[in-house]
Amino acid sequence: MKEIKGLIKKDLFNLVSYKNSILIIIVFICAFAYFSSNAINYIPIMIVTMIGMIAIATFSYDEQSKSDKYILSMPVNKKEIVVEKYILTILATIIGAILGYIITIIIININNNIRPENFISLDYSKLFITTISGMFGISLVEAIQIPSIYKWGAEKGRIEMFVLIFAIALIIGALGYFLTEAKVDINVEIIKNFFKQYGIITLVIIMTIMYYISYKISYNIYNKKDI
Amino acid sequence: MTNNIEINNISKKYSGFELKNISFNVPKGAIVGLIGENGAGKTTTIKSILNIISYSGEIKIFGKDIKKDEKNIKKEIGTVLDDSFLSDYLNAKSINKIMKEFYENWDEKVYREYLKKFNLPENKIIKEFSSGMKMKLKIATAMSHNPKLLILDEPTSTLDPIIRNEILDIFRNYIEEDENRSILLSTHITTDLEHISDYIVFIDNGKLMLNIEMQELLDNYAIVKCSRQDFEKIDTKDYIRYKKEKYQYEVLVNNKYEFENKYKISTIDKASIEDIMLFYIKGEK
Numbered sequence: 001m002k003e004i005k006g007l008i009k010k011d012l013f014n015l016v017s018y019k020n021s022i023l024i025i026i027v028f029i030c031a032f033a034y035f036s037s038n039a040i041n042y043i044p045i046m047i048v049t050m051i052g053m054i055a056i057a058t059f060s061y062d063e064q065s066k067s068d069k070y071i072l073s074m075p076v077n078k079k080e081i082v083v084e085k086y087i088l089t090i091l092a093t094i095i096g097a098i099l100g101y102i103i104t105i106i107i108i109n110i111n112n113n114i115r116p117e118n119f120i121s122l123d124y125s126k127l128f129i130t131t132i133s134g135m136f137g138i139s140l141v142e143a144i145q146i147p148s149i150y151k152w153g154a155e156k157g158r159i160e161m162f163v164l165i166f167a168i169a170l171i172i173g174a175l176g177y178f179l180t181e182a183k184v185d186i187n188v189e190i191i192k193n194f195f196k197q198y199g200i201i202t203l204v205i206i207m208t209i210m211y212y213i214s215y216k217i218s219y220n221i222y223n224k225k226d227i
Numbered sequence: 228m229t230n231n232i233e234i235n236n237i238s239k240k241y242s243g244f245e246l247k248n249i250s251f252n253v254p255k256g257a258i259v260g261l262i263g264e265n266g267a268g269k270t271t272t273i274k275s276i277l278n279i280i281s282y283s284g285e286i287k288i289f290g291k292d293i294k295k296d297e298k299n300i301k302k303e304i305g306t307v308l309d310d311s312f313l314s315d316y317l318n319a320k321s322i323n324k325i326m327k328e329f330y331e332n333w334d335e336k337v338y339r340e341y342l343k344k345f346n347l348p349e350n351k352i353i354k355e356f357s358s359g360m361k362m363k364l365k366i367a368t369a370m371s372h373n374p375k376l377l378i379l380d381e382p383t384s385t386l387d388p389i390i391r392n393e394i395l396d397i398f399r400n401y402i403e404e405d406e407n408r409s410i411l412l413s414t415h416i417t418t419d420l421e422h423i424s425d426y427i428v429f430i431d432n433g434k435l436m437l438n439i440e441m442q443e444l445l446d447n448y449a450i451v452k453c454s455r456q457d458f459e460k461i462d463t464k465d466y467i468r469y470k471k472e473k474y475q476y477e478v479l480v481n482n483k484y485e486f487e488n489k490y491k492i493s494t495i496d497k498a499s500i501e502d503i504m505l506f507y508i509k510g511e512k
Contacts, residue, residue, distance in 0.1 A: 006328030013321040014314050017352075061314040069311040073277045073378075074329050075301040226280040 003076045007084040010067075011058040018054065025050055026103070033107045040108060040120065040127055044100030045134035051096030052138035055089040056145060059154040069227045082150075082219045086211060089142050097135045101127060132203055139207045141165070143214035150221040230254050230287075231376050231409040237275050237284030246271050246433045248284075253376075253426075256406040258398065260420035260441075261413035262504060263430040269413040270309065272430065273380050276411070277306065288376065302330060305369035309381040312365055315354040319347055322368060330372035341367035345390075358385040366394060370401065377401065377410045383419055391416075395423050417500035421445075427500060429507065436507050449483040450502055452476070452494040461490060468510025479506040 026047070033043045062068055071081065104127060108120050144164050149157035195202070232253035239246040246268045253259045263269050275282040278293045286293045288300045313322060319342055327333045342349060345363040353361060362385045369377060377398070383391045402408055414420060420427065420441075427444055429437035451466075458469065458476035465486060469478045479498060480486045487495060498506075 002328050006325050009321075009328060010313060010317070010325045013325065014316050017316045061316060065314045066311040067313050069274070069279055070306070070308055070313060072279045073301070073304070073306040073308060075298045076329065077297065227274075 003080050004084045004087065007071070007076065007081065008088060010071075011055075011061075011084070011088055014058055014061045015054060018057065022050070022054065030103060030107055033104070034111060040104055040123070041130060043104040043107065044097065044127065044131040045137065047100035047103060048093060048096035048131065048134040049138050051099060052089070052093040052135075052142060055085070055092040056142065056149070058088065059085070059149050059157075063154045072227060078223050079219060082215065082222055085146060085218075086215050089146065090211060093135055093138055093142070096138070097131050100134065101131045129199070132200055136203045136207055139210060143210040144168070147214055147217040147221060150218045150225070231289060231407075232276060232411060233285075233287040233290075234272075234276065235285040235287075237272070237282050237286060239271055239275060239280065239282040241271075244268070244271075244433060246275070246282075246430075249430065249435050251426075251428045251435065251438045253409045253411050255409055256402060257425040258402060258410040258412060258423050259426045259428060260417075260424035260500075261411060261428050261430065262415070262417055262420065262500065263413075264504075264508060265415070268430045268433045270380055271433075273308075273378060273411070273413060276378060277301075277304075302332070302372075303375040305372065305374035305377045307362075307365045307369045307377075307379040307382045309384070312353070312361070312368075316352055318350050318352050319364060319367075320349040322364070326368060326371070332372045334371055334373060337373075338367060338371035341371060359387060359390060362386055363390070363394075366397075370397075375405075375408055377408075377412075379410065379412045381414055382412065383414060383416055391419065395419060399423055417504065420500055429504060431504075431508055437503070444500070444503070445497070447483050448479065448481050448498040448503055449486070450496045450498050450506075451478040451480055451486065451490075451492055452496065453478065453492050457490070457492055463512070465489070468506040468512055470506065470510050477506075479503065479510060 029043060029046050029050075068081065072078070105122065108122050112119050141161070145157065145161045148161040148164060151157065152160045230252040234252070235250050236248045237246065237250070238248055244266070249268070249272060251259070261269050261272065271280070274280045275284075276286055276288070276293070278286075278297055289303065291300055293300055313325065317325070323333075323335060323338055326338075327335070341347075342364075345360075345367060347356075347360060347364055347367070353364065356364065362382065366379075366382060369379070383394060386394060398410055398412070402410060412420070412424070424441045427437060427439055427441055428435070452475050453461075454475060458478065461478065465480065465482070467479045467481055469476055479502070480495075483495060486492075
């Protein structure tokens with residue numbers, strides 16, 4: 001566990017060089033939200049996406065300095081390296097979600113005080129759902145991106161990730177098309193009700209499964225790789 | 228156990244390169260110099276020893292199989308790798324905080340002493356370091372957890388002669404402080420090894436060419452300079468390689484005294500490690 005802590009420290013120290021860019025982007029998003037009346041719909045998603053993706057940037061630092069080779073010469077194994085990346089990514093996504101939630105509340109309250117004529121009613125449950133949806137979206141991208149990086153490297157992995165996402169979208173689209181063509185009767189109401197009742201928990205379970213499968217694939221790729 | 232590293236028949240195949248059946252030991256209290264051309268297999272050997280790449284064969288460090296007891300073994304090793312270190316966006320101060328987590332024996336005081344000795348700033352990011360400064364930081368980092376074994380890949384290649392001598396002194400003192408310690412040092416600056424090595428391991432094109440005690444090398448290896456007529460009289464069993472120069476033949480021998488007695492050729496020069504390497508690579512048999 002101490003080794004994982006060391007790896008997290010390494011990545012956090014690396015990210016310190018990113019701090020100004022992060023602050024500028026957050027200020028920019030906040031300013032944008034201040035002038036918008038439907039901030040509640042996209043601010044949490046933008047912030048969770050941005051913070052979540054920052055964890056992925058640490059792969060580039062490692063690649064540039066070829067630090068994996070050096071790290072493996074220390075008492076650290078490949079499994080710990082992969083586990084740490086997932087811990088960092090998941091932590092970043094959770095922190096992004098919390099920040100997105102809080103910043104949206106603050107901005108809307110400021111907005112309502114300054115411009116009472118454009119009052120935005122704050123629907124906390126809607127905000128919560130938007131935040132969780134943002135988390136889900138970024139988790140899906142990361143769950144595909146991390147194994148792509150382990151397979152093709154940080155730079156090439158980014159391109160391959162889009163190819164993978166496109167392929168998945170194509171498969172889902174094709175599946176939908178064939179189901180409609182085959183006239184399979186899907187009761188949309190049941191699905192809607194199910195999501196209303198169990199939506200959040202379902203998304204959390206799917207996210208957990210996604211990350212787990214993604215981790216297994218990443219570890220298998222990395223373990224077979226000669227550094 | 229008399230050896231800190233025991234390498235038995237390790238092989239590794241890449242497309243276009245193969246490391247073939249390498250075996251050698253790094254005894255306790257010894258500095259072993261690993262030499263060879265670029266691409267000869269030195270780094271592949273070091274990566275195998277550190278279990279960073281897969282290989283066939285057996286490697287024991289401190290008497291234990293590196294594949295089975297990797298973590299405990301690596302706690303006692305300090306490494307300098309030629310082309311790899313922590314990110315360039317870190318500084319010496321953050322490296323101290325990171326290393327504390329990896330090594331129970333990490334000694335902050337020793338680390339700071341090295342930084343001071345090498346004139347390295349604590350708050351400057353590595354990206355702004357010169358290549359020599361970066362190498363000194365790598366060496367300071369490798370030596371600050373009181374390791375029993377140092378594995379160093381080209382540690383002196385980017386240093387100027389004054390600092391290089393200083394670093395070689397540090398390596399020498401490290402061994403003298405505790406006779407259970409060892410150093411495996413790969414380099415292409417062979418003159419460094421003549422000053423500090425106890426053994427020389429020479430790898431060429433993935434094959435082990437020479438594994439010899441430094442003293443034996445200095446005592447028995449020599450370069451004989453002779454005419455074509457004299458060269459034709461020499462039995463092929465009595466020399467290792469020869470080179471045909473413009474006016475004479477140069478012959479590498481490993482039995483200086485017997486050779487002198489047998490052939491009565493008087494021009495026999497001492498062979499440096501570099502000469503030996505060159506004869507093996509460029510010479511003919």
